[in-house]
Structure formats: C-alpha cells, structure tokens
Amino acid sequence: MAHHHAHEDASPIGRTFAITALLLIIKVAGAILSGSLALWADAGHSVTDLAAVGLSWYAWHQAKKPATSTLTFGYFRSEILAALVNSVILLILTLGLLLEAIMRFFHPTAVNPFAMLITAVIALGGDLYLAHGLKGHANVNIRSTWLHIVSDAAGSFAVVIGAIVIATTGWTPVDPMLTILIAALISWGAWQIITETVAVLMEATPKNLDVHHLVATMGQIEGIIRVHDVHVWSVTTGKNALACHVVLAPNISMKDSQTILRQVDLALRLEGIEHMTIQMETSDADHDEPSW
Numbered sequence: 591m592a593h594h595h596a597h598e599d600a601s602p603i604g605r606t607f608a609i610t611a612l613l614l615i616i617k618v619a620g621a622i623l624s625g626s627l628a629l630w631a632d633a634g635h636s637v638t639d640l641a642a643v644g645l646s647w648y649a650w651h652q653a654k655k656p657a658t659s660t661l662t663f664g665y666f667r668s669e670i671l672a673a674l675v676n677s678v679i680l681l682i683l684t685l686g687l688l689l690e691a692i693m694r695f696f697h698p699t700a701v702n703p704f705a706m707l708i709t710a711v712i713a714l715g716g717d718l719y720l721a722h723g724l725k726g727h728a729n730v731n732i733r734s735t736w737l738h739i740v741s742d743a744a745g746s747f748a749v750v751i752g753a754i755v756i757a758t759t760g761w762t763p764v765d766p767m768l769t770i771l772i773a774a775l776i777s778w779g780a781w782q783i784i785t786e787t788v789a790v791l792m793e794a795t796p797k798n799l800d801v802h803h804l805v806a807t808m809g810q811i812e813g814i815i816r817v818h819d820v821h822v823w824s825v826t827t828g829k830n831a832l833a834c835h836v837v838l839a840p841n842i843s844m845k846d847s848q849t850i851l852r853q854v855d856l857a858l859r860l861e862g863i864e865h866m867t868i869q870m871e872t873s874d875a876d877h878d879e880p881s882w
C-alpha cells in the first residue's frame with residue numbers, strides 16, 4: 591500500500607477496521623483457549639478500538655456533509671462526541687479489568703502459556719502491520735491512531751514476555767500483572783482523549799494557539815488601535831475559529847477598512863485560524879470592551 595494518501599482518503603481507516611476485527615476474533619479465541627486474563631484485557635481493548643475506528647469512519651463521512659441552516663457548523667462535532675463517549679466506556683472497562691486482576695492475585699487460575707504466546711505474537715504482528723501502514727501520515731487523527739497502535743503493540747509485546755515467563759517458570763501472577771499494565775495503558779490513552787474532547791466542547795482556546803499572540807499580531811496592522819472581545823475555539827480538532835472586535839483609527843474610511851480586513855484575514859490564517867468573524871468599529875462604538 592502506498593504511503594502517501596490524500597487528506598480525504600479513508601482507505602487507511604477501512605483497512606484498520608478490518609484488521610482490528612480479525613485481531614479481536616483471534617484474541618477472544620486465544621483468551622478462551624489459554625485462560626489468560628491479560629488476553630481478555632487485550633480483547634476487550636480491541637472491542638473499543640473497533641468502536642473507535644468505526645466512529646472515526648462514521649465521523650469522516652459526517653464531516654463531508656454540508657452545513658445546513660439548522661446545523662450551521664455542520665457535523666464536525668459528531669466526531670468529538672463519539673470520541674468522548676468511546677473514551678468514557680474505555681475507562682469503565684479498565685475498572686472491570688482491574689477488579690478481575692485483583693481477584694486473580696488471590697485466586698490464581700491455570701494459564702496455557704503456549705496458546706497465550708501464539709495469540710500475542712499474532713496480535714503483535716497485526717499491530718506492527720497496522721502501525722507501518724499509517725506511519726508518517728499528515729492527518730492529525732491518523733497520527734494519533736498510529737500512536738495508539740504503537741502502544742497496543744507494546745501491550746502485545748508485554749503479553750509475549752508474560753507467556754514466556756509462565757512457560758519457563760510457571761509463575762502465573764504475571765498474567766494479572768500484565769492485565770493491570772494493559773489497563774493502565776488503556777486508561778492513559780482514554781484520559782488524553784477525554785481532556786482533549788472536553789476542551790473542544792468547553793470552547794477552550796486550541797492548545798497550539800496563544801490568544802495574546804493573536805491579539806498582538808492584529809494590533810501590529812496599521813490602522814488598528816486595539817482588539818477586544820476575542821473568542822478562539824475549535825469546531826473540531828484542527829478546525830479553528832475566531833471572533834473579535836477590531837477598533838480602527840478615526841481617519842480610516844470604509845474603503846480602507848476592507849484593506850485592513852484582508853490583512854487581518856491573511857495574518858490569522860497564517861496562525862491557523864480557518865473561520866473568522868471580525869467586527870470593525872470606531873472608538874465611538876460606546877460599549878464595554880472586555881478582553882475576551
């Protein structure tokens with residue numbers, strides 16, 4: 591498969607979905623055959639991976655839908671909502687895994703290390719194949735998917751080591767220990783996504799933007815006295831918007847103001863603002879001028 595995709599290309603998502611589904615079936619079979627809780631954890635994680643990939647596939651289609659008069663921002667936020675719901679489910683899943691792992695410390699169960707080893711090796715191979723196919727992609731969502739798969743591969747690798755430990759020493763507590771490790775990996779990733787999506791829903795200033803810098807940038811344009819009532823947010827990750835008031839010098843004509851507006855537009859686009867609403871006023875506007 592070629593490594594250069596257009597931004598609109600959904601084929602990596604489709605391939606990831608198919609392989610993740612296959613890995614899930616293999617992990618469930620391996621978990622039943624081996625009795626390994628770590629593999630059950632891995633399989634449970636694959637279910638949520640499948641949901642996540644399915645959701646981003648869905649979101650990718652939603653994002654192409656045009657905005658309407660009743661949904662003027664379009665469907666971009668459906669991606670954010672889906673990611674948030676998915677991550678909350680992931681966190682709940684890890685709680686269940688932790689409880690089961692603690693039980694296993696007190697009531698150890700027999701584990702077949704060979705079934706465990708074969709399954710984990712296949713899972714590791716699948717993860718590495720997926721990671722290779724997505725490597726070096728420009729799209730931010732595909733890049734975060736890549737990071738996720740790399741951490742999945744680390745989890746599978748840990749299960750490989752665990753199976754070898756059980757096969758050579760018979761020390762079964764390594765299985766619930768690995769379960770806790772995988773649960774920690776899952777919840778760390780889930781927490782990142784929860785904080786990111788909640789920030790978008792709170793209309794937080796996008797992480798890579800500094801409002802003070804944006805205000806200073808506009809303030810440098812000739813004819814602009816000051817800027818106030820600034821709001822910066824993202825409709826979805828990477829799709830930034832800004833609204834503000836710009837106070838013009840008293841001698842600026844309506845015609846000149848349009849030149850200034852074009853300069854503001856260009857300067858903000860260079861900073862990564864895709865959608866902006868600029869209210870141009872004179873000092874006579876006579877209203878409160880909060881910074882934000």
Ligand SMILES: [Zn+2]
Nearest residue numbers: 635639738742
């Ligand atoms: Zn995963």
Ligand SMILES: [Zn+2]
Nearest residue numbers: 819820821882
């Ligand atoms: Zn305001």
Ligand SMILES: [Zn+2]
Nearest residue numbers: 819835871875
């Ligand atoms: Zn104003």
